[in-house]
Amino acid sequence: MVEAELHKLIDGCLKQDRKDQKLLYKAYYGFAMSICLRYAGNRYEAAEIMNQGFLKVFTNLHKYDPQRPFTAWIGRIMINMSVDYYRSNLKVAYQDDIEKADHISSNDTLPDQKLLYDDLIAMVQKLPQAYRTVFNLYAIEGYTHEEIGSMLNISTGTSKSNLFKAREKLKKMILDASNRSQGMHGSSNIHVVAISNVDFKVTFVNNGLIR
Amino acid sequence: MKEADKNNIDRLFNEALGNAENRHHFRESDWDAMEELLDEKQKRRELIPWYYISGVAAVLLLGFAWYFFSPAVSPVKNNANNSTAYTAPKAGTTKAATTNNIVNGGTDTTGDHQLQSVRSGRQHQYTASAAVTGFQKKLGSNEAGQGSSASKVLLARSGRLVKNKVFFPLKPIEDYITAEQPVEQTQQGLTLAAANEAGVGEINSTLSSADVHDSQLVVAPGEAVEGAPKPKIKSLSNRPQLSLAVVAAPDLNGVANLNSPKVGTNYGLLFSLQLSKRWSITTGAAYAVKPYSADGAQYKTPVVAYKVNPSEVFANCKVLDIPLNVNYQVYGKGRNAIAVGTGLSSYFMLREHYAMTFYNYNKEYINNYDFVNQNKHILSVLNLNATYERRLNSKVSAIIQPYYKLPLSGIGAGKVNLQSTGVALGFNWNFGSKPK
Numbered sequence: 001m002v003e004a005e006l007h008k009l010i011d012g013c014l015k016q017d018r019k020d021q022k023l024l025y026k027a028y029y030g031f032a033m034s035i036c037l038r039y040a041g042n043r044y045e046a047a048e049i050m051n052q053g054f055l056k057v058f059t060n061l062h063k064y065d066p067q068r069p070f071t072a073w074i075g076r077i078m079i080n081m082s083v084d085y086y087r088s089n090l091k092v093a094y095q096d097d098i099e100k101a102d103h104i105s106s107n108d109t110l111p112d113q114k115l116l117y118d119d120l121i122a123m124v125q126k127l128p129q130a131y132r133t134v135f136n137l138y139a140i141e142g143y144t145h146e147e148i149g150s151m152l153n154i155s156t157g158t159s160k161s162n163l164f165k166a167r168e169k170l171k172k173m174i175l176d177a178s179n180r181s182q183g184m185h186g187s188s189n190i191h192v193v194a195i196s197n198v199d200f201k202v203t204f205v206n207n208g209l210i211r
Numbered sequence: 212m213k214e215a216d217k218n219n220i221d222r223l224f225n226e227a228l229g230n231a232e233n234r235h236h237f238r239e240s241d242w243d244a245m246e247e248l249l250d251e252k253q254k255r256r257e258l259i260p261w262y263y264i265s266g267v268a269a270v271l272l273l274g275f276a277w278y279f280f281s282p283a284v285s286p287v288k289n290n291a292n293n294s295t296a297y298t299a300p301k302a303g304t305t306k307a308a309t310t311n312n313i314v315n316g317g318t319d320t321t322g323d324h325q326l327q328s329v330r331s332g333r334q335h336q337y338t339a340s341a342a343v344t345g346f347q348k349k350l351g352s353n354e355a356g357q358g359s360s361a362s363k364v365l366l367a368r369s370g371r372l373v374k375n376k377v378f379f380p381l382k383p384i385e386d387y388i389t390a391e392q393p394v395e396q397t398q399q400g401l402t403l404a405a406a407n408e409a410g411v412g413e414i415n416s417t418l419s420s421a422d423v424h425d426s427q428l429v430v431a432p433g434e435a436v437e438g439a440p441k442p443k444i445k446s447l448s449n450r451p452q453l454s455l456a457v458v459a460a461p462d463l464n465g466v467a468n469l470n471s472p473k474v475g476t477n478y479g480l481l482f483s484l485q486l487s488k489r490w491s492i493t494t495g496a497a498y499a500v501k502p503y504s505a506d507g508a509q510y511k512t513p514v515v516a517y518k519v520n521p522s523e524v525f526a527n528c529k530v531l532d533i534p535l536n537v538n539y540q541v542y543g544k545g546r547n548a549i550a551v552g553t554g555l556s557s558y559f560m561l562r563e564h565y566a567m568t569f570y571n572y573n574k575e576y577i578n579n580y581d582f583v584n585q586n587k588h589i590l591s592v593l594n595l596n597a598t599y600e601r602r603l604n605s606k607v608s609a610i611i612q613p614y615y616k617l618p619l620s621g622i623g624a625g626k627v628n629l630q631s632t633g634v635a636l637g638f639n640w641n642f643g644s645k646p647k
Contacts, residue, residue: 021249025242030232037235038228047238051245055252087578117234120227139221140229153578167220 006070013061025054031071032078038124038136039082053081079141083151086133115174123173131166138163255585452485456495456610458637466505466627473502477633481534489540493552497532505627521567521578528623531559532616536594546602556592556616560585563623582624593617600639608639 009027012020032050040046056077064073124132133152137143138159143151145159152159458479463472479497486492505524536554543549563582596614603609612635622629 016253018246018249022242025245026237029237029241030235033235034228034231047241047244051241051248054245055248058249059252115223115227117227117231120224121231124224124228135224139218140225167218170220170224 007066010061010064010066010070013058021058024057028071028074032074035075035078036082037121038140039079039085039133041125041129045085049081049085050078052084053078056081079137082136083133086129086152089129115177119177123170123177126173127166127169131162131169134159134162135166135170255587452491452641454483454485454639454641456481456483456637456639458497458610458612458635460612460614460633460635462499462501462631462633464501464503464629464631466503466509466629469630469632471504472632473504475500475502475631477532477631477635479532479635479637483538483639489543491538491540491550493536493538493554494534497534499530499532499631500527501530501629501631502527503627503629505625509627523568524625525566525568526623526625526627527564528560528629529562531561532592533557533559534594535590536596538598546608548598548600548602550598550600552594552596552598554594555590555619556594557590558588558592558622560587560623565625580624586623588618588620588622591618591620592622593619606641608641610635610637610639612637 006027009020009024013024029050032053033046036046036050036053037043040049053074057074060077064070124135127135134148137148137151138145145156145163148154148159149156154162456479458477458481460477460479462475462477463469464475465472477497477499479495481493481495481497483491483493503526505526507522507524509524534554534556536552538550538552540548540550560582561584563580563586565580567578567580594614594616596612598610598612600608600610614631614633614635616631618629621627
């Protein structure tokens, strides 16, 4: 969006012009949704978080410093709202038993499979909320464990642990997806069913995605 | 922020999810939900000033009511004397007074002197010819009536006995002189000390003992003035009885019950309008600090109504309480009165602070939330109170008021059943009393 156009929209929003509010909402809808979807368990929750975030945007627009990028400001609000969402769901955030997370050796490899955005976002959303929040903050937003600990009221160790568990789970999901993909391919070809595990692994090309 | 991580999983997700804004297209249904939020917010914003304006208007209304019901200039009647119109002296002399008094016609004459007794309900005011309040009176000697130069009235400050045994509560001269009371008449028997020797003196607006000459005027409580006609009480005023109370109370607050209350404070300024002998209505404003604690089951998370409640909440709310109560006096004798009252209060949540505790694997997390002017509950709290009032003097009384406040709807962002009780202590100033 052109800066002049953005400022015009912001001015309109400051005057509570509903038309301008909708235009601003539309303009940053995709950006905000892409953030909230990563922190939410599903699209419905993501929309709820996003709208709360936009409400904060509209009510705090007078605090926005035009010298700074608007995208960064709105993104920060969406992340903060997602963190609030995490806080309000703390009881269920850890309901997923850590022990249930299958241990995967760090030597396991990732299949060289083209994973689509929809697949990856679905994997992230399948993570327990505590893992998902830490993983997003660390891997996508780039916060340190100290910063995450402070934001989520958890210790640095807990943040690290959650990140580790998140990675393990994601890796397992990627492997499962690859296996399913191969299995589906095999099911279409009856004789593939007979392929041994060893043969199965051979079909993957290790392109360096080794942890 | 950290340095870019080399972890493959992180990189994979970062690259795939980090810039995905073009993948999500606008949905009208999401905007509809957004509009609802905005409408709700706007409604709140619009309502808040109206509530403040309404409060101010109510106070002004009471003020205007008091002003307009105030009587016009009401001359004091003297039924024992042929009064002539009083011609106000030149500047600096006595002002024609406006009183709401009832002249009892208690005229006592010593020589040419007339004495009028003026009563105004429980209060007593006087004419310049020595109307005496609360006392029956007699003139001790006829010196007071021996000509203008000798005529003297002994007026002193309330409670101070001066020279010749006479003491009257000191009031502005307006209270002692009526428009119809001729100065000449005053001079005949009881002349204010400031009167000049010639007989038609100027009357200072107030009198002090220094202005007073010797006098043999004696006023003794309980002694009837010989020959005085029986008092005839007649109200000349239709002023409503208004009172202003200043109260403070320790405020005990609890959710659902008051088993383990937190102690806050409550300061109030209350106006009362007497509708009849027993009925009155009260409104005003009270500022209350209401701390309380609640468990998660009693509470909804205030930020957004998400799925999970906090384990424990400690809240501290600053509340503007606008009550509208009706009171009924069940007992009133002498200086004491007892009334019961009920009504509804509107709560304006000026500031709400919530410290929410979450427990997770024996770890405790506390998140704080603050709201400013975000919630209000119009006529949503039931007030029950009883008031004991003890009159200290004609204007002021002390009050003790146990009260209980029961919400009819959820209070604050958490919509909790916040109950309050306490005993308010304070003073009541009767500033528009009706003569009795």
